[in-house]
Amino acid sequence: MATKVHNSDGWLYDPILPDSSTWPIVQLTNHRDEFLKELVELSIQNIKETLGNNPSNLKDELARTLYTERIRLTQTPWKADAPDEKEFWSQVKKHMVRINAGHENPNAFGHEDLIRRIVTRYAEEIAGVFDVKAYDFAKGFTTFMFSRLLNASQGKGFSRFWDSRHNLHDKIHLIGEIDHIRELAKQGTVIVVPTHFSNLDSMLIGWAIQSIGLPPVLYGAGLNLFGIKIMAWFMNRLGAYKVDRRKKNTLYLETLKMYSELSLRKGCNGLFFPGGTRSRSGMLEKRLKLGLLGTALQAQRMNFVDDGEDAKKIFVVPVTINYNFVLEAQSLIDQHLKISGQEQYYVENDDFSTSSKMLRFIYKFFTASSEIAVRFGTPMDLFGNRVDEEGRSFDPHGHEVDIKKYFYSNGEITKDLQRDAEYTRMLGERIVERYHCEAVVFCSQILAFSAFRIFKARYNRMDLYGLMRLPSEDLTIRPKQLMDSVDKIVERLREMHAGGEIQLEKEILEGSLSNIVKKGIANLGIYHAKLPLMFNAEGDFQSQDIKLLYFYHNRLEGYGLHKVI
Amino acid sequence: MDSTKSSDKMPVGVLGGGSFGSAISNLLAENQPVILLTRSQEVADSINATHDNRGRTMHENVRATTNAREVAEQCRLIYPILPSAGFRETIKNLAPHLTPEHILIHGTKGVDVQLPEGVQLTSDYKLNPKKVNTMTEVILQETIVRRVGCLAGPNLAGEILEGQPAATVIASHFEEVIKLGQKTLRTPRFQVYGSHDLTGVEIAGVLKNVIALAAGALSGLGFGENAKALLISRGLVEMIHIGKHLGGDIVAVLGLAGVGDLIATCSSSKSRNFTVGYRLAKGETLTAILADMEEVAEGLNTLRISRSMANYLGIRVPLTETIYDVIYGEKTVEEGLDYLMKFPFYVDIDRSMFRGN
Numbered sequence: 011m012a013t014k015v016h017n018s019d020g021w022l023y024d025p026i027l028p029d030s031s032t033w034p035i036v037q038l039t040n041h042r043d044e045f046l047k048e049l050v051e052l053s054i055q056n057i058k059e060t061l062g063n064n065p066s067n068l069k070d071e072l073a074r075t076l077y078t079e080r081i082r083l084t085q086t087p088w089k090a091d092a093p094d095e096k097e098f099w100s101q102v103k104k105h106m107v108r109i110n111a112g113h114e115n116p117n118a119f120g121h122e123d124l125i126r127r128i129v130t131r132y133a134e135e136i137a138g139v140f141d142v143k144a145y146d147f148a149k150g151f152t153t154f155m156f157s158r159l160l161n162a163s164q165g166k167g168f169s170r171f172w173d174s175r176h177n178l179h180d181k182i183h184l185i186g187e188i189d190h191i192r193e194l195a196k197q198g199t200v201i202v203v204p205t206h207f208s209n210l211d212s213m214l215i216g217w218a219i220q221s222i223g224l225p226p227v228l229y230g231a232g233l234n235l236f237g238i239k240i241m242a243w244f245m246n247r248l249g250a251y252k253v254d255r256r257k258k259n260t261l262y263l264e265t266l267k268m269y270s271e272l273s274l275r276k277g278c279n280g281l282f283f284p285g286g287t288r289s290r291s292g293m294l295e296k297r298l299k300l301g302l303l304g305t306a307l308q309a310q311r312m313n314f315v316d317d318g319e320d321a322k323k324i325f326v327v328p329v330t331i332n333y334n335f336v337l338e339a340q341s342l343i344d345q346h347l348k349i350s351g352q353e354q355y356y357v358e359n360d361d362f363s364t365s366s367k368m369l370r371f372i373y374k375f376f377t378a379s380s381e382i383a384v385r386f387g388t389p390m391d392l393f394g395n396r397v398d399e400e401g402r403s404f405d406p407h408g409h410e411v412d413i414k415k416y417f418y419s420n421g422e423i424t425k426d427l428q429r430d431a432e433y434t435r436m437l438g439e440r441i442v443e444r445y446h447c448e449a450v451v452f453c454s455q456i457l458a459f460s461a462f463r464i465f466k467a468r469y470n471r472m473d474l475y476g477l478m479r480l481p482s483e484d485l486t487i488r489p490k491q492l493m494d495s496v497d498k499i500v501e502r503l504r505e506m507h508a509g510g511e512i513q514l515e516k517e518i519l520e521g522s523l524s525n526i527v528k529k530g531i532a533n534l535g536i537y538h539a540k541l542p543l544m545f546n547a548e549g550d551f552q553s554q555d556i557k558l559l560y561f562y563h564n565r566l567e568g569y570g571l572h573k574v575i
Numbered sequence: 576m577d578s579t580k581s582s583d584k585m586p587v588g589v590l591g592g593g594s595f596g597s598a599i600s601n602l603l604a605e606n607q608p609v610i611l612l613t614r615s616q617e618v619a620d621s622i623n624a625t626h627d628n629r630g631r632t633m634h635e636n637v638r639a640t641t642n643a644r645e646v647a648e649q650c651r652l653i654y655p656i657l658p659s660a661g662f663r664e665t666i667k668n669l670a671p672h673l674t675p676e677h678i679l680i681h682g683t684k685g686v687d688v689q690l691p692e693g694v695q696l697t698s699d700y701k702l703n704p705k706k707v708n709t710m711t712e713v714i715l716q717e718t719i720v721r722r723v724g725c726l727a728g729p730n731l732a733g734e735i736l737e738g739q740p741a742a743t744v745i746a747s748h749f750e751e752v753i754k755l756g757q758k759t760l761r762t763p764r765f766q767v768y769g770s771h772d773l774t775g776v777e778i779a780g781v782l783k784n785v786i787a788l789a790a791g792a793l794s795g796l797g798f799g800e801n802a803k804a805l806l807i808s809r810g811l812v813e814m815i816h817i818g819k820h821l822g823g824d825i826v827a828v829l830g831l832a833g834v835g836d837l838i839a840t841c842s843s844s845k846s847r848n849f850t851v852g853y854r855l856a857k858g859e860t861l862t863a864i865l866a867d868m869e870e871v872a873e874g875l876n877t878l879r880i881s882r883s884m885a886n887y888l889g890i891r892v893p894l895t896e897t898i899y900d901v902i903y904g905e906k907t908v909e910e911g912l913d914y915l916m917k918f919p920f921y922v923d924i925d926r927s928m929f930r931g932n
Contacts, residue, residue, distance in 0.1 A: 393719075409719075412675065416721065418676040420651075421676075428749070432748045432749055433721065
């Protein structure tokens, strides 16, 4: 059992591995050169396999890579790009010209040297470094900043900055199957997969993971974020690896995937945001981007190949991060309405692009914030089976499962990427299911849901876009009507909670209807200049911004709740 | 095929010794030994002693047993060919013996509904499509097996048992499952196609049984080919309409499991569903027909499910509604026909049905 410790820093749990030199992520940094060497060789193997072991495909892919990379250099340069990028790619071009002219001795696989050169560069760019001192500093710093800001926000500005009457854990609730996950992390590799609504998620989840005593996790961060100085300083030292969305060639993608696979094989705990990007609509993720999650399947298979019965297992922990409000709601929902469901390239918005903007963002976040719940969900194996504290897998009827056999064909482990891609897809579906069960509902979300549904029913001849254009005067609700609808939803939610289909904040479970509404209205999107829902002078409910109301309403979509109103 | 050679191979399991289960067992037995799970010990004994399964001759490579565990332990590949009503129960019994290595390819053309206790599917019951499970979903819910596929197509058991040429589709998300299905099932007289659209193929195979009921009725009334063609083509449209709500796909309806199976069952007195419709039209009552049928007509169950699902979804499915009313005695066959002929259909094919699936 975990030892829980309350102290002034707000630590709840002992670290499960107190000695940082035993952390796999530290090992990885200490043996970085060997690791990179292995990474390069394995990546090249996979690249050849992906291209059907066909030298002419390889040649084509090289040409395509060179072409798209040179376009990237001129059309979408980023601050985070290495200064010698141009130089490198023009060297590659010369190298290629020499091969094509027959000046370079083509080895057995023709362009192998050139591939190694490019893959090595990619590998070095992707791989992060982990610095224990920076980690300790960041750990202390975030906790310190989070609590200071929180205390300041409870009083009038900075006069309370040095107060410590408000513990961080009073505001950020870490709940769920924490003891279970700690046990699993002692014997296997844990992959945390959180929902993604806000830019703050990565910092919050990092803090949450160390608060429950897990060693640091390895995570991929967009290369664009490395253009922000503070972020880059931390991320460069905290083991973040770089993911560049602009590079879509086979050489890069295979290297990136192999990095993730290999680090999992070496026992580094991982973190993926499987939604890929923040939820623009405010809905829980429905479809996941499975690319990197698939590397977990490969890592698990290789663990069994290498270590047989003693192989380390990989566990998946779905985590829901639950907010009363999302700071970026306005721009997210605007983008969602513009894209209306279609996956399109969008220009990275501005609310997070420099250090000062980021700090302002964090300050606002804490000064305005009410409670946040980070819920660690039921852990499972990569096939969606339940696991016990010792990491054994069980089927729905309680029979133990030997998951190694999922990789069997004809009685032995085989490599079948199509099969594993299907397993990954199924895992994705399980994660989405779990997100719905592990989501923590706040009073504010019930209010948003009820109010939006009332407007939708009232103006049922309008489409969504018509609704979004309604003036605030037309968006009022008599208290009785809203209370009735909230009442029905609360009743249904309590039923669902009893069946394990959803999680509820305490107030919803135990509070009276009027308290639920009171708490809800006090917390619903309070940061925004125009409120999604408020009391007006006549004592009615009124929405000042229906788009925001829609955004917060979306969080409860997908549960069939509209049927009960 | 040389039977001494095939006996070295790993046996394949079949669950269910009904007519289709027997037909599939015999096909499989041409390529490898088969272990057939039957419910009754008597039937198993008879198959093992004299290769006789209630009048059907079984291939000598087929060995029967009533022990589910034995099937699971000896076979990695198992074909459940069971009536949908008993499917979940049998799979539950098998579940403790299954490992993640097992592969299941089912041949059941029905769906499963878990209703609250005491609730019956009546003509006004509103059934949420989410409560309707395909057999694949039942397997995934009840077992740890993930590599699942299904078998569907114009496969009238009687014709296969006679060794007539035929073809089927094996659908699965796993390439490995399709290949294994082809390897074990293909014979010089039996062609096996593959598809990745598992749900589409399953749903097509399920929904066509309702239309077969009506085809039997038309035939019983003595109507000819115009009427049947009308039924089949309108039936297809309705299959697509309902199928979409169960996660099915239009493309699968065009294949062997949809059009192919529909034409076979709508033309053949060997089809159970067809027979129910035929005898109803000849004036027998449903109770009398069911009393002397050896096996289940899946169409009846599917009909009730489709009907109550349409209630929930608020969609009009005139064919299904009419077939339902006729089968459950709310309309005579003639009244039903009259109703359909007067129904204000206007468009042949509603194009919107093909958009944004």
